[in-house]
Amino acid sequence: MTALPPSASADSEPSALSAGGLTASMQALLQSQFGGAPRPVTAPAPTPPAPEPQTGDEWPLAARTLIDSLIRENIRLKADIKALTEQVALAEHHADHDVLTPTLNRRAFLRDLGRAMGDGRRYGDPACLIYLDLDGFKAINDSYGHAAGDKALIHIAERLNANVREGDSVGRLGGDEFAILLRHADISVARSKAQKLEAELNIATFEHQGLYLRVGGSFGVRAYEGQASAEEWIAEADAAMFLVKKSSR
Incomplete structure (x- = not known):
């Protein structure tokens, strides 16, 4: 058993604790046994909360405006294609059929x-x-x-x-x-x-x-x-x- 040094006796041990939560005598003992002072234990950093999914309200105004414009343009193009298809079909019918009777020309x-x-x-x-x-x-x-x-x-x-x-x-x-x-x-x-x-x-x-x-x-x-x-x-x-x-x- 290792004898305590005179300065580390129980009668002379100060009552105050060091910054690491150990008395001076405890730190001296640990240093003599393990060759160094213990490192303070730090608690793990808290995990940041997961970001909430975006609903669209957070989108910039310019992005929402662009999307709305593209939707309107898509609707307009579909209407134009339908009208053009009908015009082509009508033109083909007139090209092949008699102007008066329901027969071929x-x-x-x-x-x-x-x-x-x-x-x-x-x-x-x-x-x-x-x-x-x-x-x-x-x-x-x-x-x-x-x-x-x-x-x-x-x-x-x-x-x-x-x-x-x-x-x-x-x-x-x-x-x-x-x-x-x-x-x-x-x-x-x-x-x-x-x-x-x-x-x-x-x-x-x-x-x-x-x-x-x-x-x-x-x-x-x-x-x-x-x-x-x-x-x-x-x-x-x-x-x-x-x-x-x-x-x-």
Whole structure:
């Protein structure tokens, strides 16, 4: 056992504690045993609280203004794109359709004829053309005016559209002349369709100023047989129609 030095006896030990919480004698003992004074123990620093998530209220005013501007611009662009899409669709419709009747115009109908001819050459798909010239149309125009004539044309177009299949085409070639393209149909099917249409037009009426008027038609049928052009195919169907009209007089 190590003897305490005289200066460190219990009788002479001061009552006051040192800054580290130890008496002078305790510090001397520790120094003699371990070669140094104890280091003061420090408490760990408190952990700072986690930052609260931002709700947007803390964002700078400039950032919120920019975001609002981008949202408004996005809404405006969507509206512009929708309007432009509708305008393009309307322009395409006007480019392909007759200005008066719900049928294709001559240009678009010739395009469909060309496609059917191409399918016939490449794959052997049959197709037939029905050519229609109205009977009594001039008399309606002369007797009741052009408004009645327009109603007659619309009436005929609606009856033709109601009697064709999806994939067939109905076109107004000019004046009171219409044509029907029957895809995947041979000459017997086309002739049967023409007879049905002729019978329906002979009994169907349309109203004009309280009067119920009727307009008929003469039909010519021509199958695709390797004609050189769509115009040639139409001319052959027109000639067939003329023979029918001539024989019925």
